[in-house]
Amino acid sequence: MPNHADRAPSPFARHWMIDPEIAYLNHGSFGACPRPVLEAQVKWRERLEREAIVFLVDDLEDLLSAARSNVATFVGTDPDDLTFVPNATTGVNTVLRSLRLEPGDELITTNHEYNACRNALEFVANRWGAKVIVAHVPFPIESPDAVVDAVLGRLSSRTRLGLFDHITSLTGMVMPVGRLVAELSARGIDTLIDGAHAPGMLPLEIGALGATYYTGNCHKWLCAPKGAAILYVRRDRQSEIRPLSISHGANSARTDVTRFQLEFGWTGTLDPSPWLCIPEAIRFMGSLLPGSWPELMERNRSLALEARELLCRELHVEPPCPPEMIGALASIPLASGAYDFTTTALGFDPIDEALRERYGIEVPVLACPDGPGSILRISAQIYNSMDQYERLARAMRELAKPA
Numbered sequence: 001m002p003n004h005a006d007r008a009p010s011p012f013a014r015h016w017m018i019d020p021e022i023a024y025l026n027h028g029s030f031g032a033c034p035r036p037v038l039e040a041q042v043k044w045r046e047r048l049e050r051e052a053i054v055f056l057v058d059d060l061e062d063l064l065s066a067a068r069s070n071v072a073t074f075v076g077t078d079p080d081d082l083t084f085v086p087n088a089t090t091g092v093n094t095v096l097r098s099l100r101l102e103p104g105d106e107l108i109t110t111n112h113e114y115n116a117c118r119n120a121l122e123f124v125a126n127r128w129g130a131k132v133i134v135a136h137v138p139f140p141i142e143s144p145d146a147v148v149d150a151v152l153g154r155l156s157s158r159t160r161l162g163l164f165d166h167i168t169s170l171t172g173m174v175m176p177v178g179r180l181v182a183e184l185s186a187r188g189i190d191t192l193i194d195g196a197h198a199p200g201m202l203p204l205e206i207g208a209l210g211a212t213y214y215t216g217n218c219h220k221w222l223c224a225p226k227g228a229a230i231l232y233v234r235r236d237r238q239s240e241i242r243p244l245s246i247s248h249g250a251n252s253a254r255t256d257v258t259r260f261q262l263e264f265g266w267t268g269t270l271d272p273s274p275w276l277c278i279p280e281a282i283r284f285m286g287s288l289l290p291g292s293w294p295e296l297m298e299r300n301r302s303l304a305l306e307a308r309e310l311l312c313r314e315l316h317v318e319p320p321c322p323p324e325m326i327g328a329l330a331s332i333p334l335a336s337g338a339y340d341f342t343t344t345a346l347g348f349d350p351i352d353e354a355l356r357e358r359y360g361i362e363v364p365v366l367a368c369p370d371g372p373g374s375i376l377r378i379s380a381q382i383y384n385s386m387d388q389y390e391r392l393a394r395a396m397r398e399l400a401k402p403a
Helices: 011-015 035-050 052-075 088-096 115-128 145-152 177-186 235-240 259-265 278-286 292-315 351-359 386-399
Strands: 082-085 106-110 131-135 159-165 190-194 213-217 229-233 329-333 365-367 374-379
Touching: 035 052, 035 278, 052 082, 052 229, 052 278, 082 088, 082 259, 088 115, 088 190, 088 213, 088 229, 106 115, 106 145, 115 131, 145 177, 159 177, 177 190, 229 235, 235 259, 278 292, 292 329, 292 374, 292 386, 351 365, 351 386, 374 386
Parallel strands: 106 131, 106 159, 159 190, 190 213
Antiparallel strands: 082 229, 213 229, 329 374, 365 374
């Protein structure tokens, strides 16, 4: 692969193991864990393997409790309302598969919902004879009002729960979840917020949000190891939510810990090191800039907006959503500008491979959630630089066919 000088990442890239030959503009898919956090994970694993009985039987509960308190402070909630899960998809499944529904009940979501979680919604609805109602949110979109209007227009007396992305995976839009939660709560409807991308990208106050359930990944924008995520369950619903794996906590006689924490605290033998590394990820990422996490979040958002402006200008398309709906992910439509791109039926574009193999750029080109065509989705993390997005813009022009 040729070594392009304009693929240079930011000076912070030295903290990551990302291939220096790749302009990695796809942090949003699986995240990337920095070296110091990976080193912390090795230490946790070594401690586990030195004496597994002491670690898992005697020490783990207190270790997880300390880690949970740390992350609870970061996301703004009581640690007793929080538990660890491997990923946000597991969090969504855990809630949905704990629900008891009646035939004809309705579960509402939008056409932007992450496919894995939409599949879980369909599975649960089919099991109970319920219905999935899809509110159509346009893309491009003029304002967050269009999201709220689309959802409110599809509510009914049978609506039991709303499942909404906090930040959409396909387009990177920040959804107005606060307004959605308030509107549905006023109607007695529970809400499950899929915040897969939110921790570390946006300031969070989960407790104040008022959602019934909230789940989010820590391996994405918090940069913890893969397999680290959180699930929040409001106190009045905790007795109803059971882990996907029923284990020893189900019949424990203990009364010093809530049943919710007993059940989720042990679901079988696993490697808990990703969860135990979350505090180190929060500490390390917050140490990279003088302004800690607020400055890091704003730096990544500013970079995403600047890169989006560049790509929209170079590809002759209008920004598809207002700046207020952008965090550290942004998408650029590829069907309506001066160039023509062709997407596949599977939703992934052959341009993906061309960008990777010919230009050393890792970035997804995905099917548009609202009609034909495709979108280019960029991520902005502290290890990225504008040089990389400029390289992407030139590559896209070379790959494009005049419309």
